[in-house]
Amino acid sequence: MGETSNNSSPILSLYKSTATLPSFSASHIFPNEGGARVLLVSTVRDLDRNTRTRLFTELAVTDDGKNIQEGFSSEVADGTDLLIGMKDGKRWVVLKSVPDKEKGNNGKRRFVQIWQSGRIVKSIEVTEKHGDFYTDDTFGSIALSSTESTVAYVAERKLPDLKGPDKFKFKPDWGEKFTKKAAPAIVLCNLDTEEITVVKDQEDLAVGQVLFGPNDDSLIFWGVKTHPRQYGILFCPNRLSGIYQTGIKGENLIRISAEDESARSPRFDSARKTLFYISNPIGGPHFPCGELISYSFADKSRRIVLPEVEKPEPTDFPGLFVDRFAPDAVVGTGDAQWIITHTNWRSRKTVIAVHASTGKVIDLCPNVETGSWTLLGVKENWVVAVRSDPGTPHEVHIGRLQFTATSASITLHLAHSPSPPVEPLIWRTITYDSRSPILEAILLLPSSTQSKTVVKGEKPPLLVYPHGGPHGAFTSEFSIYNYCLVQLGIGIILVNYRGSIGFGKDGVDCLVGRVGDMEVEDTQFVAEQVRTSGEVDADRVAIWGGSHGGFVSAWLIGKYPDYYKACVLRNPVINMGSNLAQSDIPDWSLAEAGITYNLAQPPLTTPEIYSKIWPKSPISVAQHVKTPSLLMLGENDRRVPPYEGMNWYYYLKGRGGVDIRVMTYPDNGHALDGVEAERFGFEAIAEFLVEFIGIK
Numbered sequence: 001m002g003e004t005s006n007n008s009s010p011i012l013s014l015y016k017s018t019a020t021l022p023s024f025s026a027s028h029i030f031p032n033e034g035g036a037r038v039l040l041v042s043t044v045r046d047l048d049r050n051t052r053t054r055l056f057t058e059l060a061v062t063d064d065g066k067n068i069q070e071g072f073s074s075e076v077a078d079g080t081d082l083l084i085g086m087k088d089g090k091r092w093v094v095l096k097s098v099p100d101k102e103k104g105n106n107g108k109r110r111f112v113q114i115w116q117s118g119r120i121v122k123s124i125e126v127t128e129k130h131g132d133f134y135t136d137d138t139f140g141s142i143a144l145s146s147t148e149s150t151v152a153y154v155a156e157r158k159l160p161d162l163k164g165p166d167k168f169k170f171k172p173d174w175g176e177k178f179t180k181k182a183a184p185a186i187v188l189c190n191l192d193t194e195e196i197t198v199v200k201d202q203e204d205l206a207v208g209q210v211l212f213g214p215n216d217d218s219l220i221f222w223g224v225k226t227h228p229r230q231y232g233i234l235f236c237p238n239r240l241s242g243i244y245q246t247g248i249k250g251e252n253l254i255r256i257s258a259e260d261e262s263a264r265s266p267r268f269d270s271a272r273k274t275l276f277y278i279s280n281p282i283g284g285p286h287f288p289c290g291e292l293i294s295y296s297f298a299d300k301s302r303r304i305v306l307p308e309v310e311k312p313e314p315t316d317f318p319g320l321f322v323d324r325f326a327p328d329a330v331v332g333t334g335d336a337q338w339i340i341t342h343t344n345w346r347s348r349k350t351v352i353a354v355h356a357s358t359g360k361v362i363d364l365c366p367n368v369e370t371g372s373w374t375l376l377g378v379k380e381n382w383v384v385a386v387r388s389d390p391g392t393p394h395e396v397h398i399g400r401l402q403f404t405a406t407s408a409s410i411t412l413h414l415a416h417s418p419s420p421p422v423e424p425l426i427w428r429t430i431t432y433d434s435r436s437p438i439l440e441a442i443l444l445l446p447s448s449t450q451s452k453t454v455v456k457g458e459k460p461p462l463l464v465y466p467h468g469g470p471h472g473a474f475t476s477e478f479s480i481y482n483y484c485l486v487q488l489g490i491g492i493i494l495v496n497y498r499g500s501i502g503f504g505k506d507g508v509d510c511l512v513g514r515v516g517d518m519e520v521e522d523t524q525f526v527a528e529q530v531r532t533s534g535e536v537d538a539d540r541v542a543i544w545g546g547s548h549g550g551f552v553s554a555w556l557i558g559k560y561p562d563y564y565k566a567c568v569l570r571n572p573v574i575n576m577g578s579n580l581a582q583s584d585i586p587d588w589s590l591a592e593a594g595i596t597y598n599l600a601q602p603p604l605t606t607p608e609i610y611s612k613i614w615p616k617s618p619i620s621v622a623q624h625v626k627t628p629s630l631l632m633l634g635e636n637d638r639r640v641p642p643y644e645g646m647n648w649y650y651y652l653k654g655r656g657g658v659d660i661r662v663m664t665y666p667d668n669g670h671a672l673d674g675v676e677a678e679r680f681g682f683e684a685i686a687e688f689l690v691e692f693i694g695i696k
Helices: 010-019 164-168 480-487 505-509 518-531 548-559 576-582 587-592 607-616 618-624 643-655 675-693
Strands: 023-032 035-046 051-062 067-075 080-085 091-099 108-116 119-125 142-144 150-156 184-190 196-198 205-212 218-225 241-247 261-268 274-281 291-296 301-306 330-333 336-345 348-355 361-363 372-379 382-389 392-403 408-416 425-431 440-446 462-466 491-496 541-546 566-570 629-634 660-665
Touching (some): 023 080, 035 382, 091 142, 336 392, 541 548, 566 675, 607 618, 618 643, 643 660
Parallel strands (some): 241 261, 566 629
Antiparallel strands (some): 261 274, 274 291, 392 408
16 A cells, blocks of 8 residues: 555545534524524544544524524533423433543443533433433434423443353344444433433333323334344334334333334324324335325324335436434424425435325425435424535525425525535536436546646546445435545546435335346446546546445456456445345345345245355456455444455455455444544545556
């Protein structure tokens, strides 16, 4: 890789200048008579301390969002986990963790606190009642009763202090991002009496996403089956899960969602008489097209509000593709009731309104040229969203929703933009109707001439980038790696092969049983179309990808050994058979191969099964590989354990005749998203590509 770059390296300087821009993740909205107070939640990379810092920025909004005053941003103290605002707009309930100095590095004290006007007005210690708070987007949640006397949240159930042989008993967890997390429990904290109640365990269920029931005398929550095994849950909304209701103490369990559906993200209407949630089939593709379901507490009936969209026309709504609704996603009353969310819509993300009765869908941000929009928060008729495009980092926009029984619209006003502005780039979405109406790609090109970039030449080289999943998608939003690589002088084509989300149910299902073929050939087709377009240097083409994108990339350098000048593989799936035995999501290998996997009764991997998935795996073409390759592996990856990449490395190293390199990242999982891993990972990728597709 050459010598380590110093601090004046143009590669490192470019990354540093971009990496410290804020990324917005949530908002808290407090409507008032004059408009609204908005608290933005963002994170920034602190490259000196190798950590991410969370910031709060307060905005004062008036005149329907036309007048916005931004206050100071302040760092959120470590250990501020989840928070929820109270009705008066002046108080917050906060879940807080702090180090326990008496217990050293591993000890923590935990509190439920009420904040008001910059001071703590109440602090209730809950350390002895349960373990760490669950603050993730899968299990984590915080909810207030309608009287605001009680807060409900999810935390790790307190483990007994096991000694002797008992301490070696197997303790399952939920895989990637949940390693060694104890079972989740619903906890109730009475803010008046300070009584703490850990709700009783539900047999064969892990619980999360808790709400109070219609009259505060019950609990509504998401539950996922723990028998016979706890499958990896991150990005897997196809599990044996559902929406449940119990009494306030956890008694009298009933299932609200149907037995044959996987359900998540329960949300009430304003009258708290109807519950809405997202539903999709159990098993199969890991991110299928969803349905919006309503449940009436009056007659205990379910109704499909928004069905799956099988095969949409190119300009039509392509179906619901979202993991979780915002906390107050349901707005309006009576016939004028809408669910506000974002969703993938072909090669972009946009904010939509879904009518609660008719299922009518309105795209609230229909201008494709503006890039992609992500909902940060909604409250009553106020909406906060982030806009970005491949050349523009996060901009925050705020507006007031106008809706009736038949229509919904919004004008969003800029509230926060990157400072200073970054250098632009050129981008556009390309369709390939001659091959398939659901094959698209996003082309990114430098706006500067090659004489001004690190990578020289008359035209930029091309980097082909298939996404992971395979049922994920690239959207027209900002990515720090993509942006910085383009600014170095490299063109990138982001390939949404058939099987990507955002193109209807059929757009996902068409790839099942055809992995290792359809998406591989789609990616090669797009690469060749761009390579011969005259916009890039046809003799300098490289490829990179992570997870299933690494699977596709490995396939292509084996199948077309003279086509690519360099390849970068991040935590790639190399052998579906071995990944079946090692991964936290063993069903993935069989589901994508078109083989049924019974989540309730895991099958054995027979020679017959292995023989079917071997030819679908890139390991089957490893003997043909010539392309110089860089492997990047997370040592703690539970999704695609590093043995996958290491087996590829050892085989090619032993075979000889190919430049094969590997970097491993301790304390990093599948995403390789540690601050140091991101920083030095980008440097490694950039230097590797410059070495092989730069002008020497």
